[in-house]
Amino acid sequence: MNEKDVRSFLQAVKAGEVSVESAVDRLRNLPYEDLGFAKIDHHRSLRQGFPEVIFGRGKTSAQVAAIVRGMLRRKASHNILITRSNEKTYRAVRRVARSAKYHESSGTITIDRNSETRGVGLILVVTAGTSDIPVAEEALVTARVMGNRTEAIYDVGVAGLHRLLEHREKLNQARVIVCVAGMEGALPSVVGGLVAAPVIAVPTSTGYGSSFGGLTALLGMLNSCASNVSVVNIDNGFGAGCVASVINRK
Secondary structure (H helix, E strand, C coil): CCHHHHHHHHHHHHCCCCCHHHHHHHHCCCCCEECCCCEECCCHHHHHCCCCCEECCCCCHHHHHHHHHHHHHCCCCCCEEEECCCHHHHHHHHHHCCCCEEECCCCEEEECCCCCCCECCEEEEEECCHHHHHHHHHHHHHHHHCCCEEEEECCCCHHHCHHHHCCHHHHHHCCEEEEEECCCCCHHHHHHCCCCCCEEEEECCCCCHHHHHHHHHHHHHHCCCCCCEEECCCCCHHHHHHHHHHHHEC
């Protein structure tokens, strides 16, 4: 339930369209529903503005499908997002929700139930290289599902800085920029120095041996001299998309 759902529900009770018994039954599983192996946080949308996101890795396809089924039973109007998933889980989810879509590049599954735009402006996702695109796509899908207008600019890293400078106008239009880079992680500092918007830096595990699985990029971003740069964890496109959405909220 989000705030809109709660208001509509209470008005229906007040008008006599929903009985007290039905209302109690509907509220019984707030704030969460216990499935045994998982506890669905139905209250999160009301608290935070977006429902619980399902982290697919480590869960069986049946478990993910059961969680989705539990979310759909609430008949709320929110979108559903599953991250770090695969085609096998997608097939299981689609048996529960025919409208489910699998985004192969990011490994995400979405169920769109609400097309309302909630963000004020544009969330722009920028990558240093092509190898960073899967993490960038996770951020892009997350921000879009959370009700934001999104665009992407890929492969504009510091090895060819002229590629980035061609997009100065678009960079200046963005209200929030998610900047995804591996190797030495230099791109967020450059982008941060060009714009007034907040820049969310996402280090990726892309790189050779001394990149230490993204640790070098992470430390470089944490030491950025651009004061409008903040950093999420290695390969955490979801976290970046979520924070960008909160910043961009009306």
